[in-house]
Amino acid sequence: MNFLKKILKGDKLTIARVISDVENESNAKILEKIFPYTGKAYHIGITGPPGAGKSTLVNVIAKRLLEKNNKIGIIAVDPTSPFSGGALLGDRIRMTDLALNKNVFIRSMASRGSLGGLARKTIDAALVLDAAGMDYILIETIGVGQVELDIAEVCDTTVVILVPESGDSVQAMKAGLLEIADIIVVNKGDRDGVDRLLMELKFAFELREQKAGWDFPVLKTTATTEAGIDTLVFEIQNHQEYLNKSGRLEKERKAKLMRRINELVGDKIKLHLREKIIQKEELERIIDKVYERKLNPYNIADKIAKKMIKTRN
């Protein structure tokens, strides 16, 4: 049985191996083969500052969705997450329980010190899980930075988790997080300052340009006691239904595919530029002159682009 059949059957070992291949970029053809079988999974992004309790929330959301007979993929891009090996032993044991469930596949994406390409690799890993028949893919990120924004781009619903005590760093992140949030959760709802934060967030959301038909929910949870989780899962599926019925899911996914194709074309052209259009020696001579400020990179780029591009006929 070849790898594709095994993936479509949801074989965990093969899924793990193929994601590793994708991560190491050792087999670009894989994604091409997998693509026709994708487009079914619903992507949920879970993001927020360190210590907000994202992993515990992912854990309980996954449990609720499992109870409704869904297959769940979990990808952790958060270096402090127990899924990716960063947190307390107690957490890790709980996660292991989840990992042993046959309807769950858990994967952590290692940033290996450098973040370049991490978003791309995460998105490609999600594609593998999509082909493997997951109904929901939960992607946990620590945010917000460019990687988180890029990952939020592929998520259908983005849930932002905040906690009252995160303080200043959260303030700094808030603006960026609110921009990508479809649902806001204030976790650790038993602590001081929760109501104040809830009020602030509701106010901030009111200022945000309204998307027709979707009122951004601001919810309170306590992940450790599972308080508020039913409402959260309800609102996630409510958002899913809203996107489906309004036609926005299709529209947004098409826009994403468009951007992806643009990216791929850009990649291919860059490769071509390096390999074929200009000989290495010629390029080195040009760079020497740019370094001496005798040539201008903006003009050079214009000329190279024109040299490369066919005019339409």
Place this chain on the structure above:
Amino acid sequence: MNFLKKILKGDKLTIARVISDVENESNAKILEKIFPYTGKAYHIGITGPPGAGKSTLVNVIAKRLLEKNNKIGIIAVDPTSPFSGGALLGDRIRMTDLALNKNVFIRSMASRGSLGGLARKTIDAALVLDAAGMDYILIETIGVGQVELDIAEVCDTTVVILVPESGDSVQAMKAGLLEIADIIVVNKGDRDGVDRLLMELKFAFELREQKAGWDFPVLKTTATTEAGIDTLVFEIQNHQEYLNKSGRLEKERKAKLMRRINELVGDKIKLHLREKIIQKEELERIIDKVYERKLNPYNIADKIAKKMIKTRN
């Protein structure tokens, strides 16, 4: 007198206005005009987690370099920095003193919630300061994410600041930060845990692949009392001298120009793709088929790229 002459003379009001234009992308031609006058400034990146005391260090480094008759540009990309308006009143007053010095230009880059394009804008702002005759440009970022990595790319010397008490989040960042650091500083050197952190960092640096001729210094400072600052400034200029003498400065700057040209070509081609190569209606039909999984984005991208690219003759 036109804007270019005013910039070359170091007129602060014009510098500020032109950086705003660059930030708003309202005049792309500006950078083309400025470019011939750049390449002289030495770029120093200062990065680290929130609360590490980056701004205070930037402040004292700037003071030392001013005493040596240098012109200094400061760009703050850190939302918690007093330069960009995030910190305590006391800090902000100290920074204002510096801002009033005729040989200092301070600029904060607003992320406005979204981080897309921030690195690019920061790099372009540095180009303006370079043309304006700054000897040193200090770029303060909160790290480490993709934006920081992109900015580190343009810095000749990158200084990473850590503090003992930052704890977990620092642990998560350390690997990434060490990769881009030329010099490591442990700040708040009067606190507990400093010696342990220094030892850990020295050990981590030893594991790192050595660049011929440069021993990565691991230094201790207390920015508030200015302890250790002379050594830090000495090591920065030591690194500058090393890069100059070894020919690495020229080599690395040429490699950066090469990447920049590649980027610009990619941008121009993307624009061209959207505007000319494929008609909107045709592209929409293609996307519909990709959405239905009847076509594959990887093949489509290949075809579009081939359609666009001339074969060399």
